[in-house]
Amino acid sequence: MKWYLDFGHGGKDPGALGQNKTKESDTVLKIGLQVKNTLEKSNEKVITTRQNDTYYSLDYRSSKANKENCDYFISIHMNSSTNKTAKGCEV
């Protein structure tokens, strides 16, 4: 299978900020590169939008993904909230 992993945000767009000013863009990059590594160890083909802290527009991301004709498109993001009781995930 061929995967397209889009690590959200990057560069001038940090995404959500954690309570210690942790940037969503940095966290999803780290998670995404681990997912990429795991998939490649299983001989999966992986294309990514970025592999460093660089900004790419949504148009660029979707165009690149469509040109690659992947089986899966996964865009990795993380949310934040000022409500400290908020928990969970969304897909």
Ligand SMILES: [Zn+2]
């Ligand atoms: Zn996001």
